[in-house]
Ligand SMILES: O=c1[nH]cnc2c1ncn2[C@@H]1O[C@H](COP(=O)(O)OP(=O)(O)O)[C@@H](O)[C@H]1O
């Protein structure tokens with residue numbers, strides 16, 4: 001007679017069903033009880049008042065994870081129409097008004113119930129540094145107007161101020177390394193190269209720099225339990241717009257009526273005003289005596305010669321340290337990967353030169369070819385590009401290559417360590433995110449305690465243990481199995 005399968009008896013079926021129901025109930029309770037709560041977000045707004053224009057950024061992060069890392073993201077950016085706030089020195093109220101379109105937009109983007117808790121910061125960089133140095137009452141008036149305009153919005157306004165060059169460099173470095181998740185994980189950090197219109201910053205960690213040589217260039221941090229000795233320097237007047245002024249000033253020392261400029265395209269001719277050119281503290285002390293009102297600026301499109309003219313704005317004759325970049329400023333040995341952003345990216349992207357695996361010699365050759373392109377031909381090829389930008393890309397590209405290779409000392413070997421970047425994981429590379437993270441204390445000095453298990457891990461372990469318990473329970477009933485399998489006796 002065929003033995004009946006003990007698993008098919010009513011008792012084992014009932015036990016199994018109850019067991020399965022118990023497991024389902026247990027897992028359901030575990031899942032529901034430990035389910036992450038619906039996400040609530042917090043917001044922060046930073047206005048980057050640069051020399052050429054102002055941009056607004058909204059950042060967002062899960063409300064209960066202020067102190068955790070890698071979770072702050074840029075959700076919106078708005079480019080303010082018109083020039084930077086430093087250009088409104090003679091009409092300060094307009095500086096405040098210019099911000100209103102982007103601020104209205106921010107009001108729509110941040111949920112109303114969060115408005116009053118949302119910090120709003122405005123940081124100004126080299127344009128306002130220059131204005132403040134030449135006319136501090138004009139810069140105070142611009143700030144006053146900007147503050148009054150921002151206070152009218154329902155956010156928690158935290159003030160408008162000028163960042164020091166050191167802060168600008170250091171916060172750019174924090175932004176890049178935070179977005180790359182390098183800080184929390186204690187990985188090798190990435191240097192930051194920021195090129196603006198009126199200043200440029202270089203910031204990196206180097207094993208041969210502990211801050212003792214040239215302490216002015218040192219910024220030390222303790223972030224997520226790791227200590228960092230950062231080298232940073234901001235070169236005022238060496239942003240690409242002021243560098244262009246200095247290069248033109250170099251070529252107009254004798255007050256000529258015409259200059260032939262190798263950094264502009266053949267066929268380019270523009271009349272320029274001497275007073276406008278020299279109206280900046282970066283060049284004002286070099287204004288020629290009694291020049292004509294205007295000079296004719298003629299392009300000759302010669303990259304090699306352009307590089308020679310550009311080199312002359314960097315003074316490398318004196319250095320009281322073990323080594324210098326230029327103008328007597330200490331710079332330790334370059335180390336590690338670098339992210340180059342802001343105008344570095346805009347320019348190299350336009351020139352199709354963001355690929356740093358292309359050998360430097362080939363990059364120079366391509367740029368040489370570009371600079372030699374006739375102006376009329378370029379205008380036809382790029383009808384939508386702003387003429388001011390279009391006319392200056394040859395100069396800007398040459399300036400960038402000269403700065404990187406002749407001044408900072410990038411070579412054919414370490415040039416590929418540079419990545420030209422606009423953004424990382426959807427957030428723009430720049431100082432604003434680092435500035436906000438710092439002011440909202442969102443990067444802890446010590447590593448945060450993390451829960452021993454993530455939610456998914458917790459649920460999996462509960463499920464496995466519950467199944468094991470059921471199997472053990474069924475196995476423990478083994479002595480009853482023969483009983484269960486006995487056929488009912490018919491007497
Ligand atoms: O699309 C573009 N093409 C070329 N240059 C650009 C573009 N957008 C912005 N820029 C340049 O990037 C630079 C940004 O500098 P910013 O206004 O931040 O000055 P700052 O950092 O020195 O205060 C300016 O020189 C501006 O002209």
Ligand SMILES: [Ca+2]
Nearest residue numbers: 050125196342
């Ligand atoms: Ca900038």
